[in-house]
Amino acid sequence: MFEVMMYDGGVYRSAELFEAIEDIGGTVLHMNRSAQMLMVTMSIPEEDRPVIERISKEIGGDIRSVPLAGTEIAVIGCTLGRHHMPHPVCDIAEIMRQGGAISVVMGLARGRGKKTSQISKREIEIIDEYDAAVFMFGNFKDCIEEKKALLEDIHVPVILVCGPEPDGMEDCCEAIISGVGRKAERMKASEERAKLAEISDAVNEVLMRKKKMLEEDPLFIHPAELKLLLENYEPIDMCLRPAPIVLHLDGLRVKIPYREHKDYFDNLVVYGRKLSEVADIVESKLEDSSTLIKIRTMSQIEDMDRSE
Amino acid sequence: MQIDVVCDDRYGGEAYAKLFENIIGDIGKSFMIVKARLVLKPEVPLFVFSVILKNAPGCKVMSDAASFRQEGDELYVSISNERYAPDVLSNLWKAYGRPNVDQQTRFDLVVRGAKQEDVESMVISTGEEAIEEILGAFWRALPEGIRVRESMIDGKVITIVATEEIMVKELRDQGMQVHADMIKEGEVIPDV
Numbered sequence: 001m002f003e004v005m006m007y008d009g010g011v012y013r014s015a016e017l018f019e020a021i022e023d024i025g026g027t028v029l030h031m032n033r034s035a036q037m038l039m040v041t042m043s044i045p046e047e048d049r050p051v052i053e054r055i056s057k058e059i060g061g062d063i064r065s066v067p068l069a070g071t072e073i074a075v076i077g078c079t080l081g082r083h084h085m086p087h088p089v090c091d092i093a094e095i096m097r098q099g100g101a102i103s104v105v106m107g108l109a110r111g112r113g114k115k116t117s118q119i120s121k122r123e124i125e126i127i128d129e130y131d132a133a134v135f136m137f138g139n140f141k142d143c144i145e146e147k148k149a150l151l152e153d154i155h156v157p158v159i160l161v162c163g164p165e166p167d168g169m170e171d172c173c174e175a176i177i178s179g180v181g182r183k184a185e186r187m188k189a190s191e192e193r194a195k196l197a198e199i200s201d202a203v204n205e206v207l208m209r210k211k212k213m214l215e216e217d218p219l220f221i222h223p224a225e226l227k228l229l230l231e232n233y234e235p236i237d238m239c240l241r242p243a244p245i246v247l248h249l250d251g252l253r254v255k256i257p258y259r260e261h262k263d264y265f266d267n268l269v270v271y272g273r274k275l276s277e278v279a280d281i282v283e284s285k286l287e288d289s290s291t292l293i294k295i296r297t298m299s300q301i302e303d304m305d306r307s308e
Numbered sequence: 309m310q311i312d313v314v315c316d317d318r319y320g321g322e323a324y325a326k327l328f329e330n331i332i333g334d335i336g337k338s339f340m341i342v343k344a345r346l347v348l349k350p351e352v353p354l355f356v357f358s359v360i361l362k363n364a365p366g367c368k369v370m371s372d373a374a375s376f377r378q379e380g381d382e383l384y385v386s387i388s389n390e391r392y393a394p395d396v397l398s399n400l401w402k403a404y405g406r407p408n409v410d411q412q413t414r415f416d417l418v419v420r421g422a423k424q425e426d427v428e429s430m431v432i433s434t435g436e437e438a439i440e441e442i443l444g445a446f447w448r449a450l451p452e453g454i455r456v457r458e459s460m461i462d463g464k465v466i467t468i469v470a471t472e473e474i475m476v477k478e479l480r481d482q483g484m485q486v487h488a489d490m491i492k493e494g495e496v497i498p499d500v
Contacts, residue, residue: 083452113453113472114353138451139323140350164319181323184330184448 003049004029004069006100007040009061014038020055024048027224029070029247030102041069041100043224066100067204070224070247073101074130078117078137078147080107088180089136091187092161095196096134096203102246104130111150114143119150125285129292131249132157132174132206134199139163139181148172157206161199174209175202210249219295220278221270223247226295230254233264251279251294258283258291265291277304309341315348324348324449328357331449335441340365342497347486355454356483357446358467358490363499365435365464370396371428383422387415395432403430442466458483464499465490 007017011033017040021028026044033039038061044052056063075093077084089105096103106126110118127133133156137144144166151158157174160166163181170176177199180187187196227245230236235256236244246253258265258281266276275281275293278301284290296304311329315321324346332338340361347356373392377384385400387393393415400409400419408420419427443459446468450457457470458480467490469475469483 079452081452082448112451113455114350115472116453139327140317140320140348140451142317142350143353143451163323164317181319182327182451184327184334 002026002043003046004041004043004066004100005049005052005063006066006069007038007042007052007056007061007063009038009056009059010036011038012036013059014040016059017052017055017061020051024051026052027228029224029227030243032242041066043070066098068096068200068207069100070249071101071131071207072246072248072253073103073132073134073203074127075103075105075134076111076127076136077105077107078111079109081112083112083182084136087183087185088161088187091192091196092134092136092180092199095200099200099204101131101203102243108150111147114146117147117150119153122285124153128155129253129284129286130156131210132159132203134159134161134203135173136180137162141166145169157210159199159203159206174206177202207249214249214297217297217299219250219297220273220301221295223250223252223295226270226275226293227252229268229270233261235261248294251292253284254291254293255289256291257289259288261291265293277301309338310343312343312345313348314346317348317350320350321346321348328449331445332442335445337438337442337445340438340442343490343493345486345490347482350451352479353451353454353472354479354482355450355470356467356486357449357470358465358486359442360490360494360497361442361464361466363464365438367431367435368392368395368433369428370399370430370432373432376424376427378424381421383419383424383427385417385419385427387417390415392432399430399432400427403427439466443468460484460487462487462491463494465494 021042021044024045026042028040028042030041053063073096075089077089093103093105108119108123133154135151135158137147141164144162145168148169151172159175160169160173161177161180165178180195224247227247230245236254239255241255244255265281268275270278278296280294282292284292311325313321313325328346341359342362343360345358373389374385374387374396387396404419404422410418412418439461450470454470454472456475457468458475460467467483467487469480471479
């Protein structure tokens, strides 16, 4: 069983860490270097955890489990206005990041108001690109229940964070965490930190359910394996955007435009088959300079083979 | 600042009282407010925010916040009310240029080429600015979707009544009633 861990420390002697990860058969999922500081998210065999812990200690870094690693989560406020941002949306996004996820903060164009709030089809399509969506609603029970319509058509798991406990929302949310409403200050108090931990746990639980479903019907290739293949492609290697490849539970987001690199993506050979045969490759709805790869499951590919 | 909340939703009422207090604190106007009343009816929706100020915001001139001593071409300014220190400094900079304003200590300034009679009457803060800032804080505290708003200002009472779609007479009347009640309550609070 592989475990996802995060190293947080300096760059000094980090080559030894990378060598150890390779020796034990692990993979670097994400690496972020800022000046002399280094954060490395890695997937390593569970039984070899002490090896990595020892090396991290030797080179003066910290190592911890990151249950949300390998996921991309959208944290959504009703708008990007100062009524809804930055608190507590950014506090939630931060706690997701501490859990190892890549988190993205977004606001709806017309999500404010009780009777006038709405979500567009394009917004739903963009949210559906992520592994999960954390929605942040306000302080009034009436308004939260009225905004149920915003969540109804979203296909990815939705985690609702709001002030009072709403009624009748269970069918459109995987989890509801109440007790966090609109705020004008950072969530710094101990009970607020505990609430953030509760949100992180709820997201983890929801994603675990999705992971278990994928274990029952595994993907043709694990996204981390595909990432290793894609990293060798020069435009991706040269891409200056932070995290040029972002892992999803069932695929990847690659931050180079699909239109320009269509031939490479479609014809990349993975275990003897073209990538276009084993995955759905589309342009991201968020921006045309990213490509979204959704890897098909083994049963989907078998069905496809049979029908041919 | 005393905050009265009228709201059937207990969670929302408490949360908005805290939010209001934080936002007013952020703009540094808590000291100006004696009492606030928040009427929150999200089911309508209708929101009325009303405050009684310590006194009606008026125009402040330099002599209200500082004392002066003229020595030849130089004017010595001693700030007596710290709250207006940034306004005093920025107005002197604007009038005489930065090179001519020498800040010796936190509250003591020397202005070259200034005459006491000119500086004394310089306006450093108009009442309108304070009202604008308080109204801005109301707008920030109100839910974003509650966009149809009307404000009422009478002496030291400022009230805003807001709803989502059409401001019908019944809603406006409720706001005006809160405003009238606050004026009545304000009359028994002495000016500071």
